[in-house]
Amino acid sequence: MSLSNGRPYLAIPGPSVMPEAVLRAMHRAAPNIYEGELIDMTAGLVPDLARVARTDGHVAIYISNGHGAWEAALANVLSAGDRALVAATGRFAHGWSEMAQALGITTQVLDFGKHSPVDPERLESALRADKAHEIKAVMVTHVDTSTSIRNDIAATRAAMDAALHPALLMVDCIASLACDRFEMDAWGVDVMVAASQKGLMVPPGLGFVFFNDKAVSVRATKTYVSRYWDWVPRANPGYFYQYFGGTAPTHHLYGLRVALDMIHEEGIQAVWARHDHLARAIWAACEVWGQDGPLALNVTDPAHRSRAVTSLRIGAPHGSELRKWVEEKAGVTLGIGLGMAEPEDPEWHGFFRIGHMGHLNAHMVLGMLGAIEAGLTALDIAHGPGGLQAASRVISTA
Numbered sequence: 001m002s003l004s005n006g007r008p009y010l011a012i013p014g015p016s017v018m019p020e021a022v023l024r025a026m027h028r029a030a031p032n033i034y035e036g037e038l039i040d041m042t043a044g045l046v047p048d049l050a051r052v053a054r055t056d057g058h059v060a061i062y063i064s065n066g067h068g069a070w071e072a073a074l075a076n077v078l079s080a081g082d083r084a085l086v087a088a089t090g091r092f093a094h095g096w097s098e099m100a101q102a103l104g105i106t107t108q109v110l111d112f113g114k115h116s117p118v119d120p121e122r123l124e125s126a127l128r129a130d131k132a133h134e135i136k137a138v139m140v141t142h143v144d145t146s147t148s149i150r151n152d153i154a155a156t157r158a159a160m161d162a163a164l165h166p167a168l169l170m171v172d173c174i175a176s177l178a179c180d181r182f183e184m185d186a187w188g189v190d191v192m193v194a195a196s197q198k199g200l201m202v203p204p205g206l207g208f209v210f211f212n213d214k215a216v217s218v219r220a221t222k223t224y225v226s227r228y229w230d231w232v233p234r235a236n237p238g239y240f241y242q243y244f245g246g247t248a249p250t251h252h253l254y255g256l257r258v259a260l261d262m263i264h265e266e267g268i269q270a271v272w273a274r275h276d277h278l279a280r281a282i283w284a285a286c287e288v289w290g291q292d293g294p295l296a297l298n299v300t301d302p303a304h305r306s307r308a309v310t311s312l313r314i315g316a317p318h319g320s321e322l323r324k325w326v327e328e329k330a331g332v333t334l335g336i337g338l339g340m341a342e343p344e345d346p347e348w349h350g351f352f353r354i355g356h357m358g359h360l361n362a363h364m365v366l367g368m369l370g371a372i373e374a375g376l377t378a379l380d381i382a383h384g385p386g387g388l389q390a391a392s393r394v395i396s397t398a
């Protein structure tokens with residue numbers, strides 16, 4: 001029988017669970033887009049977004065998903081014929097690199113594989129080798145959502161500084177913003193991209209590009225920039241429509257207002273600490289299950305793991321079977337493996353991911369882990385005993 005009737009739980013790495021308060025704020029009649037409340041509210045979103053990103057810099061808002069934010073960031077600081085260095089630790093870095101190539105940018109990919117973070121020394125020597133400073137940007141994912149590797153962005157900046165290289169540091173925080181600690185200004189990030197549907201708890205549909213004055217000066221040297229992606233009018237609008245290059249994403253903005261209020265009320269440090277504690281509970285369960293059987297965390301060293309998403313391997317076909325079981329029997333949807341095997345490969349069914357970003361708390365994590373443990377038992381997949389108990393012990397130390 002199925003025990004899934006009740007509130008479903010989407011535990012995939014984005015879109016994430018949307019708070020009722022966000023949904024309620026969006027459930028309203030179409031507002032006036034020429035004057036009144038919406039106009040005043042939008043101006044207030046900008047400083048509150050910057051606060052989440054820990055920057056005194058600028059922000060441009062796009063009606064787009066994360067891919068749109070990727071393209072927007074590239075379009076403002078790079079041109080066809082420019083070179084960029086991509087430090088890759090998973091599928092998303094390669095995706096951003098491919099998008100740059102489609103814009104005529106030549107990318108040099110330093111691939112660190114699927115299990116370890118960016119090695120700052122390798123990055124430094126690649127930059128030192130670029131004596132003519134042809135590389136205009138270093139592109140890196142803070143958290144790569146396919147592998148769940150979390151890169152050390154301060155160390156990335158230190159490697160660039162050690163090489164005395166003037167390239168811009170561009171960081172993808174789509175998975176990590178408001179989940180994993182991120183300090184845009186303190187870590188020397190020039191351009192950062194994010195989207196609404198992960199740590200920010202709003203439906204997919206808003207992309208964000210944050211940028212500092214160094215990026216502003218690079219943008220100023222460009223003759224042609226796609227009118228739609230140009231961040232200049234969006235970050236300095238003379239008229240309200242310029243924030244969005246057209247009609248405002250009215251309802252998303254109301255949802256975002258509430259989500260930012262929730263984040264600031266909890267406090268960004270507390271938001272990071274909650275994600276950290278809940279992530280450690282998830283890892284504790286997975287480590288115990290993995291003591292006897294095929295389940296294993298993709299990233300061995302906790303220091304390099306994301307607090308927003310966890311990638312696991314369990315051997316084919318157990319990954320797909322487990323996802324199916326917990327969804328059909330328990331109402332929990334887990335994430336598919338991404339970038340670990342090609343979809344046509346039978347091995348593809350040997351991976352899954354847990355999303356733990358945004359609006360989640362201890363009882364959701366314990367319920368999700370309990371559903372996984374029941375699924376492992378029901379499907380007769382070997383696993384060490386006591387995973388849920390180990391998670392509960394971590395939660396008990398809150």
Ligand SMILES: *Cc1c(COP(=O)(O)O)cnc(C)c1O
Pocket residue numbers: 014065066067068092141143144145172173174175195204
């Ligand atoms: C989700 C995600 C993306 C892509 O975002 P879309 O909204 O699906 O376009 C890019 N990078 C990272 C790190 C992500 O987690």
